[in-house]
Amino acid sequence: MADFRKCDGNCEACGKCRGERLLRELRSRKSELTYMPEGFHSAAGNSTADSEPAYGNGSPAPGSSFANRSETGASESGDRPGSGYGIAFDIGTTTVVGLCWDLAKRELMATDAARNPQVVHGGDVISRIGYSVREEENLEEMRQLVIDCLNEILDGFLEKLPVRRTEITEITAVGNTTMSHLLLGEDPEGLAVSPFRPAFKGAVRESAAALGLRVPAETAFYLLPGIAGHVGSDITAGLLALDLGNKDSLDVFVDIGTNGEVAVTEKGRILVCSTAAGPAFEGAAIRQGMRATEGAIEGVSLCESDGAFGRTGAKSASGGNGADIELKVIGDVSPAGICGSGLIDAVSVMLSAGLMDRTGRILTEDEALSAGTSPLLTRRLVLRDEEACFVLQEPDPEGNSAEILLRQSDIREVQLAKSAIVSGILALLKKSGHTAAEADHLYLAGAFGNYIRKEAAVNIGLLPDISPDRIIAVGNAAGVGASLALFGDKEKARAERIAASAEHVELAGSSLFYDLYIENMNF
Numbered sequence: 001m002a003d004f005r006k007c008d009g010n011c012e013a014c015g016k017c018r019g020e021r022l023l024r025e026l027r028s029r030k031s032e033l034t035y036m037p038e039g040f041h042s043a044a045g046n047s048t049a050d051s052e053p054a055y056g057n058g059s060p061a062p063g064s065s066f067a068n069r070s071e072t073g074a075s076e077s078g079d080r081p082g083s084g085y086g087i088a089f090d091i092g093t094t095t096v097v098g099l100c101w102d103l104a105k106r107e108l109m110a111t112d113a114a115r116n117p118q119v120v121h122g123g124d125v126i127s128r129i130g131y132s133v134r135e136e137e138n139l140e141e142m143r144q145l146v147i148d149c150l151n152e153i154l155d156g157f158l159e160k161l162p163v164r165r166t167e168i169t170e171i172t173a174v175g176n177t178t179m180s181h182l183l184l185g186e187d188p189e190g191l192a193v194s195p196f197r198p199a200f201k202g203a204v205r206e207s208a209a210a211l212g213l214r215v216p217a218e219t220a221f222y223l224l225p226g227i228a229g230h231v232g233s234d235i236t237a238g239l240l241a242l243d244l245g246n247k248d249s250l251d252v253f254v255d256i257g258t259n260g261e262v263a264v265t266e267k268g269r270i271l272v273c274s275t276a277a278g279p280a281f282e283g284a285a286i287r288q289g290m291r292a293t294e295g296a297i298e299g300v301s302l303c304e305s306d307g308a309f310g311r312t313g314a315k316s317a318s319g320g321n322g323a324d325i326e327l328k329v330i331g332d333v334s335p336a337g338i339c340g341s342g343l344i345d346a347v348s349v350m351l352s353a354g355l356m357d358r359t360g361r362i363l364t365e366d367e368a369l370s371a372g373t374s375p376l377l378t379r380r381l382v383l384r385d386e387e388a389c390f391v392l393q394e395p396d397p398e399g400n401s402a403e404i405l406l407r408q409s410d411i412r413e414v415q416l417a418k419s420a421i422v423s424g425i426l427a428l429l430k431k432s433g434h435t436a437a438e439a440d441h442l443y444l445a446g447a448f449g450n451y452i453r454k455e456a457a458v459n460i461g462l463l464p465d466i467s468p469d470r471i472i473a474v475g476n477a478a479g480v481g482a483s484l485a486l487f488g489d490k491e492k493a494r495a496e497r498i499a500a501s502a503e504h505v506e507l508a509g510s511s512l513f514y515d516l517y518i519e520n521m522n523f
Helices: 013-026 117-121 125-134 140-159 178-182 233-242 340-352 367-369 408-431 446-451 455-458 477-488 489-501 511-519
Strands: 070-072 085-091 097-102 107-115 168-173 201-206 219-223 252-255 258-267 269-276 296-305 314-315 323-329 383-384 387-393 404-407 439-443 473-477
Touching: 013 387, 085 477, 097 140, 107 117, 107 140, 117 125, 117 140, 117 201, 117 387, 117 511, 140 178, 168 178, 168 233, 168 439, 168 477, 178 219, 201 489, 233 252, 233 258, 233 439, 233 473, 233 477, 233 489, 233 511, 252 408, 258 408, 269 408, 296 387, 296 446, 323 340, 323 383, 323 387, 340 408, 340 446, 340 455, 367 383, 383 404, 387 408, 404 408, 408 439, 408 511, 439 446, 439 477, 446 473, 455 473, 477 489
Parallel strands: 085 168, 168 219, 252 439, 439 473
Antiparallel strands: 070 201, 085 097, 097 107, 201 219, 252 258, 258 269, 296 314, 296 323, 383 387, 387 404
16 A cells, blocks of 8 residues: 655555545536534535545535544433544445534534545455455455555645544444454455355454554444345445434435345334345446546536537427437546446436337337437447447547447446335335335435436336425435444434334345345336
């Protein structure tokens, strides 16, 4: 691991440069502050990259504020006044986010993000589990990778903020079940096959220094409790942040990722499940898919055209007459590929414009023309290597931009992923005795949820058929929940109560889920 203190700021290898590069990418698609609990206040914003805060990871904006290893229980005796500084980590499979807080002022000082370095051993949790158990030394290697990442984020805070290492008094963390196991060096093999049996699931208290974090020996570390199987502490934290366990309303909480996690709550009852959606919505498994970075197509819409590829005008609601597509590209540069939000939009546009049927089959140009679809759209229907494709971006004759295609095989990947997510939601609702139409709110967690166009997600069947005004993007709710746990035992006890009371519904082998999965495969 490179030493960023010897870096000139342009090496692209050390943790500081990687984090700052990622933050620049995140800033290229700014998000609104989506959620913050009540009772906290605001101060001047900071990020560890430069003076412009980066909100693209879905975390609260800097400057916002809100009020020996063992699995432990917290005493709910009331929150003590904080002192010093605390750091909350949300350890994702792809991205690790840190939030630095002034505990006395309940003030967010800065956020930082870095790519999870464990990705070198696989982009999904099953790949990482496989690597971790293959050789005896691999588990410690995986643990050290994430510890190094946390230390680099922590060191970045200390370099940019008026905070001394000795003033860091508490650190909290959340993550999916696999990330939590790898952080603590616990054997994840029980998570590889059903029935999924984690080595631990309760809250963990430890000396942060004993874990390998570069802080004083007395700095406390607290890992929020997981729930069961692949439903980890990140979901506990999200439920804590939104206080969903204490509401009478029927609410659905969804974190869309490679491992989709779902909760349904009503009048204190909490049902949870996980569903293997695969990496399609993270840009993987799609031929020209990519992460949501500069050059990624993040939005696709119908519009009226003057007849030339890519030359667009007013928005269009259908695929008739002179309709064509308009692309929204991160960074306003030539597109290099398509990310998850753009993928959802593109599939939705193809459905609405009559370029694809409800089974997911891409039509031929003649079929689409016969159905009354705009010739400007139908000419985008082509064959490449004997596979039906839809042209999102035509190649520049001068070679400045490549042809970007959405292939039939890509559509099939979307069908598998979206059916897994919506079937998990519907299965939990069915178990609770309700239908999607009865849900008061559907909360979309995570950075990805900030950029999904709700209407498109409903149109393709990624989300149930409910009114878009009841679908609410809440950003990095896991990071907010991890932050709340910095502020005393009361919040920790709430988290532990949520995890203990949640009812886990195992979808593997469930005939209900299987039937829903097949039923929802079509668009």
